[in-house]
Amino acid sequence: MKTLYKTLIALTLIAQTADAFAEAWSLDSCVSHAVTRNISVLQQELRIKEGEQGIIEAKDRFLPSLEASASQNFNFGRGLTAQNTYADRNTSQFGWNAGMSLPLFQGLAEYRNLKVSKLVLKQYIYETEATKDNIALNVISQYLQVLYCKEVAQSARSQAELSAFEVERQKALIEAGKVAEASLYDMEAVAAQDRLQVVTADNDTKTALVNLASLLQLPSAEGFDIKPLQQGEPSIPTPDYVYAEAMRCNNSILGARQAVNVATERISYAKSGYIPTLRFNAGLGSSYYRLGGFDNDSFKAQMKHNFATYLGFSLSIPIFDGFNTRNSVRRAKLQQTSAKLDLDQKQYDLYKNIQLAYYQATGARERYLTSQETLEKTKLSFDSTRERFNLGRATQADYEQAKNNLFRTEITRIQAHYEYLIRHRILLFYANARK
Numbered sequence: 405m406k407t408l409y410k411t412l413i414a415l416t417l418i419a420q421t422a423d424a425f426a427e428a429w430s431l432d433s434c435v436s437h438a439v440t441r442n443i444s445v446l447q448q449e450l451r452i453k454e455g456e457q458g459i460i461e462a463k464d465r466f467l468p469s470l471e472a473s474a475s476q477n478f479n480f481g482r483g484l485t486a487q488n489t490y491a492d493r494n495t496s497q498f499g500w501n502a503g504m505s506l507p508l509f510q511g512l513a514e515y516r517n518l519k520v521s522k523l524v525l526k527q528y529i530y531e532t533e534a535t536k537d538n539i540a541l542n543v544i545s546q547y548l549q550v551l552y553c554k555e556v557a558q559s560a561r562s563q564a565e566l567s568a569f570e571v572e573r574q575k576a577l578i579e580a581g582k583v584a585e586a587s588l589y590d591m592e593a594v595a596a597q598d599r600l601q602v603v604t605a606d607n608d609t610k611t612a613l614v615n616l617a618s619l620l621q622l623p624s625a626e627g628f629d630i631k632p633l634q635q636g637e638p639s640i641p642t643p644d645y646v647y648a649e650a651m652r653c654n655n656s657i658l659g660a661r662q663a664v665n666v667a668t669e670r671i672s673y674a675k676s677g678y679i680p681t682l683r684f685n686a687g688l689g690s691s692y693y694r695l696g697g698f699d700n701d702s703f704k705a706q707m708k709h710n711f712a713t714y715l716g717f718s719l720s721i722p723i724f725d726g727f728n729t730r731n732s733v734r735r736a737k738l739q740q741t742s743a744k745l746d747l748d749q750k751q752y753d754l755y756k757n758i759q760l761a762y763y764q765a766t767g768a769r770e771r772y773l774t775s776q777e778t779l780e781k782t783k784l785s786f787d788s789t790r791e792r793f794n795l796g797r798a799t800q801a802d803y804e805q806a807k808n809n810l811f812r813t814e815i816t817r818i819q820a821h822y823e824y825l826i827r828h829r830i831l832l833f834y835a836n837a838r839k
Contacts, residue, residue, distance in 0.1 A: 428631045431547050434620060438543045439536040441621040448532035455525030462518040468506035475499050494696035501689025508717075511679030516672050523666045530659035537655055537833065543619050544829050550612040550630055552822040557605035559814045564602050566807060567595035573794075590800055638828045640769065641835060643762045647755050649835035657754065660747040667740035674736045677729030680721045688713040758834055765827030771820035779813045786810045 429437075439445055479495045507514065574588045610625075617625035651657060690711040694700045701709070722729070789806035792798035 428629045430631045431544065431633065434547055434616070434630065435540045435543050438539050438620050442535075442539050442619075443621070444535050445532065445539065448528070448535045451528045452525065452532055455521070455528045458521040459518070459525060462514070462521040465514045465517065466507065468504050470502070470504045472502040473500065493698070496694045497691060499689065499691035501687055503685065503687030506684040506686075507681070508684055509680075509682040511676045511681050513673065513676035513679075513681075516669065516676055520666060520669045520673055523662065523669055527659055527662040527666055530655050530662055533655035534659050539619070541830065541833050543616070544833070545826055546612065546616045546619055547630060548633075548822050548826050548829070550609065550616055551632060552818060553605065553609040553612045555818045555822075556815060557602065557609050559811065559818065560598070560601040560605040563807065563811050564595065564598040567591070567598040570803075571595050594804060633825075637769075638825075640762065640765045640828060641831055643755070643759050646758050646762070646831050646835045650754055650758065651751075653836065654754065654834060657747075657750060660743070660750045663743045664740065664747055667736065667743040671733060671736040671740060674729065674732040677725065677732065678722060680719060682720075683718045685716045685718060686714065754834065758831065761827045761830045761834070765824060765831060768820050768824035768827055772817060772824050775813060775817035775820050779810075779817050782810050782813045 475498070477497045479497075571588070571591050574591050578588055613628055613630075614625040616630070617628050622628060688711070690707045692703050692706045692710070700706075786806045786809070789798055789802055793800070793803040
């Protein structure tokens with residue numbers, strides 16, 4: 405029965421995987437899937453739940469406390485009599501009471517603790533969104549890496565097709581007696597090398613798909629594929645614009661700012677230890693006392709006669725607590741300074757990364773545009789060399805050099821194009837943070 409159950413589970417997972425891979429994934433679907441399934445995000449969401457629980461606990465501290473107790477004591481030997489004298493008698497005593505304590509003023513400690521808890525929850529939310537942003541950026545980068553590998557593989561496949569065509573052409577020329585057989589061996593060696601490039605490029609594509617599937621927390625990369633991007637040449641925003649937008653909406657920066665707010669409020673919370681507190685107390689209770697060897701009132705009568713209630717207020721004024729409050733305030737101030745330094749460092753790193761991404765994007769765009777023009781000229785050169793080679797006016801070495809130049813120029817264009825897209829996406833990420 406257990407084996408059958410496990411088999412059904414396995415078949416269900418396979419079916420779910422097959423449904424997921426029924427069509428190629430878009431970039432938006434990859435990002436959406438990653439930010440909802442990633443383990444790091446799930447861990448951050450647990451922190452949000454902890455923050456919500458912290459608010460509940462902070463609110464509960466405003467509620468009164470209510471408790472009840474009962475006790476039974478036995479004394480052997482000398483005991484106190486009803487006449488308030490001592491005698492050698494065994495005694496027993498039972499008592500019960502119930503009391504309530506209501507905080508009227510806690511030196512603003514509970515109010516400030518609630519405020520800290522709300523600020524902490526907001527910080528956790530920003531940090532969770534920042535984690536989602538980082539995962540989204542990683543998915544985008546890996547998505548473009550897959551597309552890059554696919555284009556390289558397509559270019560390598562085109563080179564292999566050219567070599568295969570030339571091998572067949574050389575065979576036909578040999579059969580016609582127009583060229584020596586030795587030229588075929590050289591062409592076959594080149595074709596074999598081109599096929600090896602295709603195998604390597606296809607393997608790189610599969611590896612990139614496996615890495616992307618891992619980011620998406622997919623059970624397997626078998627059958628997984630993605631869609632190409634439908635976009636032209638995007639414009640590159642300026643570093644100052646991106647930085648200004650990041651200061652407004654980047655979740656990592658917002659989380660660091662919130663950490664400063666939390667640390668600042670914790671200073672106020674620590675200072676609450678200097679303020680007096682006031683509580684209201686109320687309770688009721690009764691007792692039963694029995695002295696051995698004497699007549700004692702009944703349990704019911706004593707419970708009735710000894711029943712008492714009380715009301716009162718208690719004021720606590722801190723005078724000296726061994727510098728605990730002072731040390732707590734100092735520690736909170738150090739935490740505030742640390743949070744401010746962390747914010748400054750993140751802002752500095754962000755601006756540096758934005759500038760770096762901008763210059764890399766502009767450089768990649770220039771290389772891409774230049775390589776496009778170079779590729780057009782290289783294609784014309786290759787076509788000319790190929791035509792001359794077919795007419796016997798160019799050597800095989802000339803043909804192979806022209807073909808390799810075309811391949812290298814194509815790879816350079818692909819590299820520049822996708823670096824351009826990646827850097828542009830990074831700038832958009834900093835400016836918009838997935839919004």
